[in-house]
Amino acid sequence: MSLTDRLAQSANSSVGSDTDVVPARENELDELKVKYHYTLVNELGPELDDTGTGREALKSRVEQILRSLLAIETMPLSSQDKEGIIRDVIDNILGYGPIEQFLKDQDITEVMVNNADSIYIERAGKIYKTDRKFLDEDHLLRIIDKIVSQVGRRIDESSPMVDARLPDGSRVNAVIHPLAINGPMLTIRKFSKDPFTVDDLIRFETMNSEVANLLKACVAGRLNILVSGGTGTGKTTMLNVLSSFLPGDERIVTIEDSAELQLRQDHVLRLESRPANIEGKGEITIRDLVRNALRMRPDRIVIGEVRGGEALDMLQAMNTGHDGSLSTVHANSPRDVLSRVETMVLMSGFDLPMRAIREYISSSLNLIVHLVRLRDGSRRITQITEVQGMEGDTITLQDIFRFDFSMGITEDGRFKGRLKSTGIRPTFTQRLMDFGIQIPLDTFKFDPMARR
Numbered sequence: 001m002s003l004t005d006r007l008a009q010s011a012n013s014s015v016g017s018d019t020d021v022v023p024a025r026e027n028e029l030d031e032l033k034v035k036y037h038y039t040l041v042n043e044l045g046p047e048l049d050d051t052g053t054g055r056e057a058l059k060s061r062v063e064q065i066l067r068s069l070l071a072i073e074t075m076p077l078s079s080q081d082k083e084g085i086i087r088d089v090i091d092n093i094l095g096y097g098p099i100e101q102f103l104k105d106q107d108i109t110e111v112m113v114n115n116a117d118s119i120y121i122e123r124a125g126k127i128y129k130t131d132r133k134f135l136d137e138d139h140l141l142r143i144i145d146k147i148v149s150q151v152g153r154r155i156d157e158s159s160p161m162v163d164a165r166l167p168d169g170s171r172v173n174a175v176i177h178p179l180a181i182n183g184p185m186l187t188i189r190k191f192s193k194d195p196f197t198v199d200d201l202i203r204f205e206t207m208n209s210e211v212a213n214l215l216k217a218c219v220a221g222r223l224n225i226l227v228s229g230g231t232g233t234g235k236t237t238m239l240n241v242l243s244s245f246l247p248g249d250e251r252i253v254t255i256e257d258s259a260e261l262q263l264r265q266d267h268v269l270r271l272e273s274r275p276a277n278i279e280g281k282g283e284i285t286i287r288d289l290v291r292n293a294l295r296m297r298p299d300r301i302v303i304g305e306v307r308g309g310e311a312l313d314m315l316q317a318m319n320t321g322h323d324g325s326l327s328t329v330h331a332n333s334p335r336d337v338l339s340r341v342e343t344m345v346l347m348s349g350f351d352l353p354m355r356a357i358r359e360y361i362s363s364s365l366n367l368i369v370h371l372v373r374l375r376d377g378s379r380r381i382t383q384i385t386e387v388q389g390m391e392g393d394t395i396t397l398q399d400i401f402r403f404d405f406s407m408g409i410t411e412d413g414r415f416k417g418r419l420k421s422t423g424i425r426p427t428f429t430q431r432l433m434d435f436g437i438q439i440p441l442d443t444f445k446f447d448p449m450a451r452r
Contacts, residue, residue, distance in 0.1 A: 028075065033085055034135050036069060037092050059094055066090075097143050098132035099188070103166070109190050110232070115183030116140045122232075125377020140184045144174045147186075151258070153275065162275070165258040168193055171236075172258070189232075195262040198241050206234065206371075207381045210443050211401055211419055214384075217439055218367055219245035221432040222324030226341075228331040229371035234379040235328040236260055236304065238371060242326055243302055253293045255286060256304035269296065286310045287348075290317065303327040309348035311341050318364040334368040334385040338395050341365075355393055362387055362395045366428055372403075376414045384419075386426045400426050400444065421446055 040062060066089055070082045077085075091100040102111045102121050110122035116134040120127055134140040148155050148164040155162045160179045164172040171189040196204075198212045207215075218225060219242055227238045243263050246252055252268045254261050259272045271293065276283040286303070287310035293301055294317060301317050303310070305328045318325050331337040338361060345357050370383040382403035388396045399422050407416040423446025429439055 029081060029085065032073075032075065033088050033092070036066060036085065036089050037135060037139070039069075040065065040089065040093055055094065059090060062090055062093060092135065092139065096147070097134055097139060099143075099186075102130070102132075103170070103188070103190065106192065111186075111188040111190065113140065113184075113186035115180075115185070125373060125379065137183055140186070141176065144176065144184060144186055147172055148174065154278070158278065159275070163258050165260060169260045169262060171260055191236075191260060191262070195240050195244075195264075196237050197244065201238070201241055204378070205418065206238075206379055207419055210421075211381065211384065214400075214439060214443055215242060215369070216245045217432055217437045218428070219324070219326075220247070221428070221435045221437050223366035223428060223431075224318045224323055224325050224364055225327075225367045225369060226337060226365060227326070227328040227369045227371065228334065228337045229328075230330065230332065230373065233371040233373045235371060237379075238369060238381075239302070239304070239326060239328050242369075246300055246302075246324075250299035251297060252300045252302060253296055253298040254302045254304070255289045255293060257286065258304075260304060261302065263302075269298075287313055290314060293317075294320075294322070298322060299324070301325045305329065306341075306344060308344055311344035312348040312350065315341075315345070315360055315364040319360070331370075334370050334383055334397055334399075337368050337370075338387075338397075358393065358395050359390055362390050368397075374415050376409075378415065380415075381419055386428065388427060398422075398424055398426070400424060 044062070063086060066086050067082075070077065070085065088098075091097055096103060098119060099111050099113065102108050102119075108121050108123050109125075112120040112122070112127075113134075114120065116137050116139065119130045119132050121130055122128075134143070144155060147166065148162050150167065151164050153162050153164050155174055155176060157176075157178065160176045162174050164174070166172060166188070169191045171191070173187045175185045177184070198216070201207055202209055202212055215225075225242060227235045227242070229235050240262055243252075243254075243261060246263070246265060248265045248267070250265075250267065252263060252265060253271065254263065254268060255271045255273075257273050259270055261270075271289045273286050273289060274282065274284040285308075286306070287308065290301070290303065290310050290313040299322075301314075301322050302325070303314055306314055307330070314325065314327060329337055329340055331340050338358075341361055342354070342357055345352065345360075365387040368383070368385045368387065369381060370385065371379060372382045373379050380403055381401070383399055384401040386398045386400055388398050390396065401419050402422055404417040404420050405415070407418070409415055421444050423444065425441075425444045432439060
């Protein structure tokens with residue numbers, strides 16, 4: 001018996017022979033999709049997991065089998081029904097199931113799967129619930145396992161939480177039983193296939209052209225810059241834009257938990273941390289990679305995010321000839337950035353006096369770029385702050401640019417405010433001049449009126 005005949009026999013064994021011509025109801029179509037899905041998975045299992053089989057060839061084979069099965073299906077189906085079944089079953093088997101269409105939609109920035117029956121998306125900074133769902137928990141688990149295995153990671157009861165990425169660099173987080181009480185959870189932070197440029201951020205009003213020129217000058221002048229903000233504020237996007245200002249003739253080392261940065265320079269070395277194996281061995285942390293990067297003769301070090309003891313190694317790099325480094329950190333304000341970095345330095349395990357830590361921070365960091373996602377869904381730079389040094393036991397900060405919230409909100413709820421100079425010229429302008437980088441003096445001119 002041929003494969004198609006065996007599949008047809010298996011597929012039709014679970015349906016009746018009622019051939020009355022009645023419109024196929026939505027739940028009947030769903031049942032049909034589930035039936036064909038598991039019929040194909042059971043029969044083609046090893047072939048589906050064979051990485052040597054080309055995706056297009058496998059897709060063509062699956063589609064051919066589905067059309068053969070649908071041709072002998074007893075349930076009355078319109079051509080639209082059949083095409084919908086083929087599309088969904090192929091997505092479920094070879095793609096990412098019901099979230100496949102969301103991953104292809106460039107306007108969607110986040111996909112949030114709370115469980116097999118609940119999928120949310122973020123569009124234009126707002127969260128919406130969708131009517132899509134997975135076939136069942138097993139289907140969702142299979143998609144999660146497919147994603148994490150692509151980057152050499154694993155997820156199971158012994159390791160029920162994982163960070164991974166899609167082939168395009170989109171960030172993935174998954175949590176399963178026993179940690180996930182309501183079912184497997186999957187969160188995907190999408191990244192554009194074509195990374196956002198500085199012109200895109202100006203168009204989105206994340207910043208203005210004056211600020212863009214200033215940040216470009218700061219990167220060229222080898223200032224150490226931290227990008228701060230909460231979750232989903234656009235820190236990685238901003239880090240990508242700042243990294244695009246790095247000279248093409250410098251040796252750049254990027255260090256990340258999951259490789260997300262999309263640098264276009266030629267001389268880029270990308271490092272990615274590694275979790276422990278099933279025996280609890282073989283873990284390579286961000287801190288290990290930072291220490292190793294110092295032996296790789298980097299001109300610049302770009303760290304995707306500091307969240308632990310690697311903060312001390314980052315500061316050491318900034319203070320030992322690797323100035324011009326870039327990174328991100330979670331914080332609610334520039335002042336909170338310093339508190340977080342202090343705490344992370346203490347997490348390194350070294351018993352250092354607090355004043356020594358603060359002096360180290362103040363001499364290492366030059367600039368903090370703080371981002372906020374506002375209630376209207378837009379992501380804006382709200383503060384650009386210079387780290388000036390120490391006064392007594394306190395690190396002194398000075399805002400160079402600040403978002404003007406006093407301009408109010410439009411009728412449709414969008415903030416009218418924009419980033420404006422505080423009128424204070426930063427102390428690092430002399431350093432930039434020493435590098436031959438000139439900044440127009442009116443960049444720092446205070447203007448109470450909104451500037452475009």
